[in-house]
Amino acid sequence: AQSVTQLDSQVPVFEEAPVELRCNYSSSVSVYLFWYVQYPNQGLQLLLKYLSGSTLVKGINGFEAEFNKSQTSFHLRKPSVHISDTAEYFCAVRRIQGAQKLVFGQGTRLTINP
Amino acid sequence: NAGVTQTPKFQVLKTGQSMTLQCAQDMNHNSMYWYRQDPGMGLRLIYYSASEGTTDKGEVPNGYNVSRLNKREFSLRLESAAPSQTSVYFCASTGTVTEAFFGQGTRLTVV
Numbered sequence: 001a002q003s004v005t006q007l008d009s010q011v012p013v014f015e016e017a018p019v020e021l022r023c024n025y026s027s028s029v030s031v032y033l034f035w036y037v038q039y040p041n042q043g044l045q046l047l048l049k050y051l052s053g054s055t056l057v058k059g060i061n062g063f064e065a066e067f068n069k070s071q072t073s074f075h076l077r078k079p080s081v082h083i084s085d086t087a088e089y090f091c092a093v094r095r096i097q098g099a100q101k102l103v104f105g106q107g108t109r110l111t112i113n114p
Numbered sequence: 115n116a117g118v119t120q121t122p123k124f125q126v127l128k129t130g131q132s133m134t135l136q137c138a139q140d141m142n143h144n145s146m147y148w149y150r151q152d153p154g155m156g157l158r159l160i161y162y163s164a165s166e167g168t169t170d171k172g173e174v175p176n177g178y179n180v181s182r183l184n185k186r187e188f189s190l191r192l193e194s195a196a197p198s199q200t201s202v203y204f205c206a207s208t209g210t211v212t213e214a215f216f217g218q219g220t221r222l223t224v225v
Contacts, residue, residue, distance in 0.1 A: 009154065034213055043204065043216045044157075051211065090156060094208075100145055100164065101172065102206070102214050106156040 002027040002093045006105035013081055014113050021076040021108045023091030033074045034092040035065055038107075044090065050074065061085070086112045116140055120205050120217030127195040127224045135190040135220050137205030143215075145208045146188035147172075148180060150201040151219075157204065163188055195224045 007022040025031065035047040048059025055067040065076045074091060091105040118139045127133055139146065144165050149157040149172075159172030161180040169180050177199060179191045188207075192199060200223050206214040 006156075032211075043218045044206075044214075045216075046213045049213050092214075099162075099170070100208070100210075101159060101162050101170075102147060102208065103159065104149075104157040106154065 002031060002095065002101070002103045004091050004093055004103055004105035006089075006091055006108050008108050009106065010109045010111065012111045012113060015083055016080050018079050019077065019081050019085075019110065021089050021091075021110065023074045023076065023105060025072050025074065025091070025093045027072075027093060027095070029098070030096045031093045032096060033065075033067060034094070034102075035059065035063070035074070035076050036090045036092060036104075037061075038088045038090065040087070047076070047089070081110075081112050083112050083114065085110060118205055118207055118215050118217040120203075120220055122220060123218065125220060125222050127192075127222065129196060129224060131195050132191065132193050133195065134192075135203055135205070135222075136187070137189065137217060138187045139205075139207040139215070140186065141207060141209065141215065142185070143207035143209045143212075144185070146182065147206045147208075147214065148178075148188065148190045149204045149206065150174065150199075151204060152201050160190065160203075195222075197224045200224045 003026045033050040036044040050067045058064045094102045121136045146163045148160040163182040203220045205217040208214040
């Protein structure tokens with residue numbers, strides 16, 4: 001079975017500073033990887049996804065993530081954050097073949113301070 | 115293009131009451147999911163359906179039943195609601211090689 005661990009439950013940063021949100025996963029088979037964002041009182045929307053190919057993927061709002069197979073990680077980064085990036089971020093994995101359950105991490109609350 | 119539609123958006127139940135949360139998607143996706151979201155616990159999978167007529171338990175299925183009526187619809191039923199089921203519920207769907215699309219959520223309070 002797959003599992004996802006988001007290493008930080010809360011990350012406070014100052015506006016225009018860089019940020020990294022960490023995600024590690026466990027799976028015995030190949031997986032797809034996703035990052036979702038949830039703004040207050042809203043549903044989840046996709047930030048970016050890794051399906052195959054280049055290990056550096058770019059998403060919306062200036063975010064990017066790097067897939068590291070040897071370290072089973074998929075960390076999310078942004079070089080300069082804005083107040084509007086305040087939200088909760090979720091990492092998720094899904095098997096490529098077989099039962100395609102989508103499994104989420106516990107979430108990281110990103111707070112941007114002026 | 116509506117995507118994933120959940121109803122209702124809000125619901126208050128008394129302990130022991132029953133209700134059904136409805137979910138429909140118009141993207142011709144095979145897989146559909148029900149999650150609950152609680153503070154500090156992320157999204158936990160309640161039930162999953164890989165295709166019409168099939169369902170599978172997730173991480174927290176106790177107290178819930180589901181029905182995949184057809185390819186479009188996947189409902190979640192609480193037969194006898196308990197305060198521990200107070201949560202925000204999300205329905206989602208996904209195609210074979212696509213990300214999941216989510217409904218706007220149902221905020222359920224059991225008193």
